[in-house]
Amino acid sequence: MQFGVLGSLEVRSAAGEEIPVGGPRPRALLVMLLLNAGRVVGVTELIDGQYGDDPPAGAANALQAQVSRLRRNLPAGVVEFHGAGYRLAVDPGDVDVHRFERLAREGRRLLVEGHHEAAAGTLREALGLWRGPALADLPPGSFRREREARLEELRLAAAEDLVEAELALPEGTSVAELRRLADAHPLRERLRGQLMRALHAAGRQAEALEVFEETRRTLAEELGADPSPELAAVHLAVLRAAEPAPPRRRLAAQLTSFVGRERELERIGALRDSRLVTITGPGGTGKTRLAIEAAGRDRREACFVDLTSAADDDQVPRAVLGALGLRETGFQSLRTADPADRLVAALADRESLLVLDNCEHVIAGTAALARGLLAECPGLRVLATSREPLGITGETLVPLAPLPTPPPDLPPRDAAAYPAVRLFADRAAAVRPGFEVGPDNAAAVVRICAALDGLPLAIELAAARLRSFTAEEIAGRLAEHGRFRLLSRGDRTAAARHRTLRAVVEWSWDLLTPEERALARRLAVFTGGASLEAVEEVCGVDDAAGLLADLVDRSLVEADGDRYRMLNTILLFCAEKLAESGEEERLRAAHARHFLGLAERAAPHLLRAGQLRWLERLSAEHGNLMAALRWAVRGDRGTAMRLVAALAIYWWLSGRRAQAGEAAAELLDAAGGPPEGLEEEYVVCVAHAVPRAPAGHWERAGEIMRSLDRPTRHPFTVALWGMFAGPPSGPIGPEAERLLGSDPWNRALGRLSRGLLAMFGGEIARGEREFAEALTGFRDLGERWGTAQALDGLALIAGLRGEWARARETWGEALRLMEELGALEESADLLAHRAEALVRQGDPAAAVADYRRAGELARKAGWPDAPAEVHLGLGRIAWYRGDLAEARRLFGAALRAAEHGPFAAGTRTRALTALGRLAEAEGDPAGARLRHRRALAAARRTPLTSDLAAAAEGWAGAVLLEHGGDPATTAAGPATAEPASAPRRASRRATPTTSR
Structure with a gap:
């Protein structure tokens, strides 16, 4: 019927x-x-x-x-x-x-x-x-x-999908029919956008633009809203006579079809007004896949965050930062900004969807972060997956039960319609082409799905076994094991997984040969996967490539290009087997040795032309490198110190140095002092542990640097120490020259440092020669970071001389190099330098644009506010324009932004001096005297004489004004008393030094 x-x-x-x-x-x-x-x-x-x-x-x-x-x-x-x-x-x-x-x-x-x-x-x-x-x-x-409304919505969505498909076909779609449909539903922006695209394709661009204007007016009158970003993008594309590009999304493409969760997917789509949706359910029910599918249909820009590797609640914000591509800062401050604040700064003004996956083992940290982000970021929506709710007010739950399984006596045709059977059939057809559920195998498939409680991951693993067994044989083996019973509640800790899944993995484990089992359990030592080379060296098995291929066939290992990784559930099971085997410590030591070797091989290349390729390689192994460091801190402190020293340049260039701080501090606490023969590595550990280094280590590291009478083994040690200890108060002495040695990068670094100190001391011509020689040295090596630093120095000098075209060209090249490295914060520094020169050139509008761009880059890097130099520069321009209230606000912001860091004293000096001069201009001699006194105190903590001179001159002017003098220059503007022979800003770049 x-x-x-x-x-x-x-x-x-x-x-x-x-x-x-x-x-x-x-x-x-x-x-x-x-x-x-x-x-x-x-x-x-x-x-x-x-x-x-x-x-x-x-x-x-x-x-x-x-x-x-x-x-x-x-x-x-x-x-x-x-x-x-x-x-x-x-x-x-x-x-x-x-x-x-x-x-x-x-x-x-x-x-x-x-x-x-x-x-x-x-x-x-x-x-x-x-x-x-x-x-x-x-x-x-x-x-x-209610039911009419639901069906009508489905009908309209299908009609929109049909229009979308027809627009992609050569014959296109009927404009008249589409206009009738769009006019009947004037508030459906997707239909209106499709009508615009159809009109544009028909050569009727003016009509397409008129549709947008009509829609904009209708939305404003009916809803008080603006067109969506998607409709605005279609409008812009019509104006540019181009097809609109789809929104950028940070979601991994899926390799298999989506089966069995259509109803749940529709429900999540209907919850578009819920800002926090949590998909809950036991392990293996397909929460992650459902979240990815739902995110793919959301109109917002989506970012997927896998929290599996987060060891504790404190690491949740850092995992989200990494997924968003926000590098950790290198030069702004020794005290790293709160990651949660950086996330707020990055997401506050964006329409975005954050998918937080695998939250159960860090439930408290995830809940706290989600609550804070949702409160501060009105355009943010969070979609989480967890075995239990986050427990936040306003949370909407989407419980995910196992897939429905048919009763055993159901006819094959009816059984094949059940989601669990459909999933098994789909995955089985991928490994055994032509497989279908029919009269000869339906009963066995139903028994398999029932034995596995309808858990999608278990069903997929079972379907993969069809490479070697029939459905009847698989059902028989499952019945023999008899341990597949679903638990109503699981452990929150990372090591606890659902026992039904464990039984599936254990069954797969029992099918392995002894050689395959040995490799499988040893693979558990890796974090985030491994290359074949790493597997061969660390695991110590014969024919590792062949065994890996076997494990891939058995769905215990996934192959992604030239890397191999395990599903997390299987990885945890194999980790237990590794612990039981008694060989875990030996494997951990071999793992640490391998990745120490990789780090030491990579370090020289990071200061040469191949630095981008080696940065990418180390970034792919970041999880393994950090795991090796964490083990070595407790198991082999010598290896740990060597790892810190070898990875220093990688952490710096990739914006990850803060991640080593805790491990470095713990290592110093355990070591007590520098191990014999590892004094230089000890110094690098101290630099990374600041400001958490235990008492006494900083002084001991300084003594080591002063006593070294040979070139450092690690070229970046000198640069790193100079960046943390600050520039020397005098010329670079012979002891520093000895530290630099003959390494070409270090020699170029020495020239860069001498150029900086010469420029700060007013010897502009000498500084220019040193910068030019440093540039030649860095360029000969093909190294981008040092090249950009030398170009910046030359651009500063060109700006001081009024050679504006040369300065702009030089800064442009430096900015391109920093962009190649992804160095947002260093790019902000360069823009601030260029803006200062534009002020002197008489182009304040262009300077404001550069300052604002610098602030945007800093915020994009995750900082809650712009750098102090940006506030100072904008404050000076506001003063030039007569807006003293805005200047005062910006100088105050600069003072707050300069609270921490190795070069904070110089920035605070300039901010306080500017505030003092502003107080003089506003007729507040007492306030001016107070700020100049504080500026003078701050200047005594910086070795840069230009800062001390500016503070002293400001103090003298305040005293003269208080005693009835007429220091006209003190109130004429924000910078009239600063020396013209050197730039106002103290560089945060490296200068070799042997003293703090």
């Missing part, structure tokens, strides 16, 4: 003859049962649908009478009674509304995968099932309205 409710009720026999149903009440009853074909519908729900909120007395008896009349008109056994309600025993595929929903979902999937012609055909078939208004035979009321 065939049934239709997408229009007036229609019932036809197998021969196509129409079957009369009866009067309005039996027809309405049949429609309600058809909407739930194959499922029991409660008596209460049927009465509500028939009579609404105020049913008459005897409604239950009336319902029974209607059922009786319905049974007389339908074949025997079609309407069943099940105690609490009635069930229509028909295949949902025989009801047009269910066929429509299935075809609409299939059409959407084909559209997403890029099969536009197939998608268009499927969607036309779905929409062709509609004969008129749906559910026309239901009586008016809330029951009908």
